[in-house]
Amino acid sequence: xQSSLIFCFLITAVVALSISRPTATEERIRIMAxxxxxxxxxxxxxxxxxxxxxxxGPDTDTPIDGLTSVFVHLSFLQLRLWVPPAQHLQxxxxxxxxxxRTLERMALSQGCxxxxxxxPEHKDEAAFPVTSNYLYLLELQRYLEKxxxxxxxxxxxxxxxxxQMFIF
Numbered sequence: 001x002q003s004s005l006i007f008c009f010l011i012t013a014v015v016a017l018s019i020s021r022p023t024a025t026e027e028r029i030r031i032m033a034x035x036x037x038x039x040x041x042x043x044x045x046x047x048x049x050x051x052x053x054x055x056x057g058p059d060t061d062t063p064i065d066g067l068t069s070v071f072v073h074l075s076f077l078q079l080r081l082w083v084p085p086a087q088h089l090q091x092x093x094x095x096x097x098x099x100x101r102t103l104e105r106m107a108l109s110q111g112c113x114x115x116x117x118x119x120p121e122h123k124d125e126a127a128f129p130v131t132s133n134y135l136y137l138l139e140l141q142r143y144l145e146k147x148x149x150x151x152x153x154x155x156x157x158x159x160x161x162x163x164q165m166f167i168f
Contacts, residue, residue, distance in 0.1 A: 025102065025105075025106050026151050026154055028102060029099065029102055029103065029106075029147075029151070029154065030148055030151055032095060032098060032099045032102065033099065033144040033145075033147050033148050034144075034148060035095060036092060036095040036096065036099065036140070036144055037141055037144050037145060037148075039091055039092050039095060040092060040137050040140060040141045040144075041141070043088055043089065043092065043137065044134070044137060044138075046088070047088045048130070048133075048134050048137075050134060062139075062143060064146060064147060064150045064153045065153070065156075065158040066112070066153055066154075066156035066157050066158030067103065067106065067107050067110065067112045067153070067154050067155075067156060067157055067158070068107060068112050068113060068114060068115075068157050068158045069158045070103060070147060070153070070154065071100065071103045071104060071107055071112075071114060072115060073143060074096065074099065074100055074103070074140075074143070075100060077096070077136055077139060077140045077143070078093070078096050078097065078100060080132070080136045081093055081096070081133065081136050081137070081140070084129055086133060089133060089137070092137070092140070096140070103154075106154065107157070110157060111157070112157035112158075113157065
């Protein structure tokens with residue numbers, strides 16, 4: 001009787017510890033996001049001499065509604081960062097691609113619905129490509145910073161047709 005009670009207590013403790021700690025995938029995603037944020041800051045310092053007085057309009061505040069919404073918004077930003085000239089953005093593009101693949105695997109393993117991928121838009125004719133790259137880098141940096149603060153949202157799927165569902 002006593003040994004089964006101790007066994008149940010140990011199992012309960014192990015389960016509680018495993019639930020309270022972030023998964024290896026979540027920690028990997030956090031590290032990738034923080035690495036990308038660091039690279040963006042370096043790229044902005046080295047390649048964009050923007051005056052702090054320049055106002056680029058209101059910051060977009062895209063909410064983090066779950067794993068699907070994170071995947072969708074980062075995919076959107078990934079496509080926008082291919083605006084030439086983008087040679088100095090190559091490492092950020094690779095980092096973002098790796099992050100998206102990790103998020104996709106996580107979403108598929110949790111049964112989260114993912115939209116069909118968009119076709120890349122060719123923006124060779126963009127009127128202000130340098131400014132466009134800068135703005136999308138800023139948005140990516142802010143979004144990744146917010147993602148690092150809201151890693152718990154990766155446990156949720158957001159299905160556009162249905163309500164949110166919790167994934168354990």
